[in-house]
Amino acid sequence: MSDAARAQFRDRYGPLAIIAGASEGLGQALAEELAGRGLDLLLIARNEARLGDIAAAIGGRHDVKVRTLPLDLTDADAAPRILAAAEGLEVGLLVYNAGAVRNADLFLDQPIELPMRMIKLNCMTPVLLAHALAPAMCERGRGGIVLVGSTGCFVGAPRIVAYSAAKAFQVNFVEGLHAELSPAGVDVLSAVIGSTSTPGRAREMGVRFDPARDMTPEDVARQIVGAIGEGPTRVIAKQDSGLGALAGPWGAFRQSALAVVGAAMKGFAARTSKG
Secondary structure, three states: OOHHHHHHHHHHHOOEEEEEOOOOHHHHHHHHHHHHOOOEEEEEEOOHHHHHHHHHHHHHHHOOOEEEEEOOOOOOOHHHHHHHHOOOOOEEEEEEOOOOOOOOOOHHHOOOHHHHHHHHHHHHHHHHHHHHHHHHHHHHOOOEEEEEEEHHHHOOOOOOHHHHHHHHHHHHHHHHHHHHHHHHOOEEEEEEEOOEOOHHHHHHHOOOOOOOOOEOHHHHHHHHHHOHHHOOEEEEOOOOOHHHHHHHHHHHHHHHHHHHHHHHHOOOOOOOOOO
C-alpha cells in the first residue's frame, strides 16, 4: 500500500481500531491488515499471553501502537470494560470478530447457558459497543463498524440453532444501522464469511484445510478491510462450494429489500416512548 493510500485509510478509520476476538486466526489477520494500513490497535481476547505476543510482533512490524485487553466477551461487564480501556482515545473503527460455534449439539441436549452465551457474544455485546462508539463517529463524520458473521445466517441450522439465529440477528442489525448511520459518514458492514481455515476450528472441531472449500484468514481479512465502505452486507466465501453458491442472489436480494424497507420507513414519524 502506498503512503498516500495508507494516510487516507488512517484518516477515514483511525487513529485507533478495536478488534474483538484477536488472539489468532482471522482476528490476528485483521490486526495485521489494519496495522499495515496505519491504524493503532486495541486487541481483545481471552488469551492474555497470546495477545501480548501478537501486539509486540505487529507493533514492531508496522510501527503502530498496539494495546491489549484480556477479556471474555460474554462477561456481564465486557462492554463497559472495553469502553473504559478506550476512554480518552479516538476510536475510528470497531471490528467485532467473535462468536464462533463451539459445539454442535441438539438444542435440547445443551444446558441453556450455552445458547445464552452465544446470544450474549453475538448480539448483546456488539450492540452495546455500537451504541456507545457510534455517536462520536457520527459527530466526526467518519469511521466504521464491522461485524464478522457467517453464512450460517442464511438459514436456521440444526445443531447450531442459537449460532445461526445470532448470526442472522447481526445481519439485520447491521443493515438497519447502515441505513441510519451512512448519511452521517459512518460505514457499517456485515462481513458474512464462508468456510475459513483457522487454528481454533482445527483444534476444537478437527476440521482440516480443504483448498476447494476453505479460505485462509489472510485472504478473508484483506477482503473484509477492502469492503468496509461497501456495506451493508458483503458475503466473503468461495462461491462454487457449499453455501457460497447462494452468495450472489442472496446479496442482491438483501440490497433490494433494504431499499424497499428504507423507503417505507421514511413515512414513520419518530416517537418518544413513555414507560
